[in-house]
Amino acid sequence: MAAATPRSPAIARMLTADGQPAGQAELVDTPQGVQITIEVQGQRPGPKGFHVHKNGACAPGPDAATNRIVPFGAAGGHFDPGVTHNHGQPGRPMTEVHAGELPNIPIGPDGRGTLRYVNAHVTLAPGDTSIMGRTLVVHAETDDYQTDPSGNSGGRVLCGLIEPAQPGPVAGRATVDHPNAFPEGIAVDARGTAYVGSASEGHIWRIAPGAQKAEMFQEGGAFGRAAALGMKVDAQNRLWVAGGAQGTVSVIDLASGATLAILKGPRDTHTFLNDLVPAADGHVYVTDSFRPVLYRARYAPGAPLALEPWLDLASTPIRYVPNQINLNGIVASPDGRMLLAIQMVTGELWRIDTASKAVTPVRVEGGDLRHGDGLLLRGNDLYVVRNEADEVVRLQLAGDWASARVTERINDPRLKYPTTAAATERGLMVVNAQLDKMKDPPPLLPFDVVTLAWPR
Incomplete structure (x- = not known):
């Protein structure tokens, strides 16, 4: 009996620059590497350049050589995890050429072409050489396998995003087109507009309901906010933003975009205000991941905006681990009588x-x-976003919150070091922070926020 053909875990739907379907690629991991099988149609006859590109977007963008906006420029250059900066023959060592090199696709007189090739330098599994979430690009001309950066293969005529073949929980995606965004926090207002904060620069972006791209709402830095971590919207339509190592909390009027106040915590370099939540008792509670203190501020209309230490956690059963992220995410019960906080380093709730x-x-x-x-x-469900595990866990809480039971673990290759989540009618918006890529290797661009469909 012949061996069964392995099921393709990934596909790339090839599109023209005006969005018309023009073929499909199927990708599967094998012991020898990733097998890519592609069929295209509607192309001019002759061999056509074909490569894995580094970014995860099939949209117009700048050409590296001319800086002009070209079709599929947002896909970036060739995937080059070996940092060779050298275009060359497919199959040569990854230390010599781009890992994303692929053979030319032969196009026949009928405009159709097929190719099957195993690339030994890449994988679909998580890791530095993973091509899941990146792009396949077909060019207008033949690749000469010599000329940098793309073999003199002409313009980009087809592009496809590499994504899981089987239906998964991801029901939507919005991109944050900033190379150093590292989005971390998210909050949603009463109209369903999401606000996403940058862990690296303090910028805040806005995502309209159903939008596929974030737009700048307020730049960081100038407002004393170098990071925008935990974020929540209160009943007065104000956005509260935890500032991390700066020890600050910003309060922003969403109607005008103006910063109303910057609340300052302890003047101590060893502090990290990480997440916050407005509670029904009239206070916003703020976690500090480095100092065993829970802070709070009054948010009722007319109340003075000031941050005060409220609970010394050193006198409680919580034991902070030095130089680690301790209390992080926090939520409040509808009546404001109870809080739940997760201790990231230990996993204790x-x-x-x-x-x-x-x-x-x-x-x-x-x-x-x-x-x-x-x-x-x-409701009675608590969602825990586990960053390093690339997972969202759903727990069912007991009525008194004294216990909880895991009812679902949500995993998908499109979760990339997720940090926070917010609820919308469509589903759970999860921020892919990629904080593990803040140094090396570089993040997969563009950064994104994915929406997970609510369980049925």
């Missing part, structure tokens, strides 16, 4: 009584919550 200040551990049944970053409360 803590219940905090806002009246008595009593702190107790939540008994969790169903597995590991380490690397828990952002939290989202939806």
Whole structure:
């Protein structure tokens, strides 16, 4: 009996510059590398250049050689994890040529072409050489395998995003087109508009309902905000933003875009204000991942905007681990009487009584919550975003919040070091921060926010 053909875990739907379908590629991991099988139609006869490109967008963008906007320029240059900066023959060592080199596709007189090739230098699995989420590009001319940067293969005529072949939980995607965005926080207002903050530069972008691209809302830096981490919108349509190592919380009027106040925490270099939540008791509660203190500020109309240390966690059962991220994501019960916070380094979930200040551990049944970053409360379900695990975990809370049970673990190759999430009618918007790529290797551009469909 012949061996079964492995099921293709990824596909790339090849499109023309005006969005018309013109073929498809199927990709599968094999012991020898990624096997790419592509069929295209509607092309001029002759061999056509074909490559894996580094970015995850099939949109117009700048050409590196001329700086002119060209079709599919947003796909970037050839995938080159070996940093060779050298175009060459497919199959040569990755230390000598781009890993994304592929053979020319032969196009017949009928405008159709097919190619099957195994690229030994790449994988579909997570890692530095993964091409999941990147792009396949077909060019107008023949690749000479010599001329830098693309073999003199002419313009880009077809492009396809490499994505999972099987239906998954991702129901939408919005990109953040900034090379150093590293988006971390997210909040949604009453109209369904999302606001996304930059961990690296403090910028805040806005994503309209259903939009596929974020737009700049407020630049960071000038407002004393070098980072925009945990974010929430209060009942007065104000956006509260935790500022991380600066020890600040910014308050922004969403109607005007003006910064109303910058609340300052301790003047101590060893502080990291990470997440916050407005509670029904009239206070915003703020976690500090480095200092064992929970802060709060009053947010009622007319209340003075000031940040105060509210609970000394050193006198509670919580034990901070030095030089690690401790309390991070935080949510509040609808009546404001209880808080839940995740301790990222240990995976422990803590219940905090806002009246008595009593702190107790939540008994969790169903597995590991380490690397828990952002939290989202939806009814009786608590969603925990696990950054390093590339996972979102759904827990069902007991009525008194003393215990919880894992009911679902959501995994998808399109989750890339996710940090936080926000609820919309369409689903759970999850920020792909890629904070693990802040140094080397570089992040997969463009940064994005994906929407996970709500469980049925």
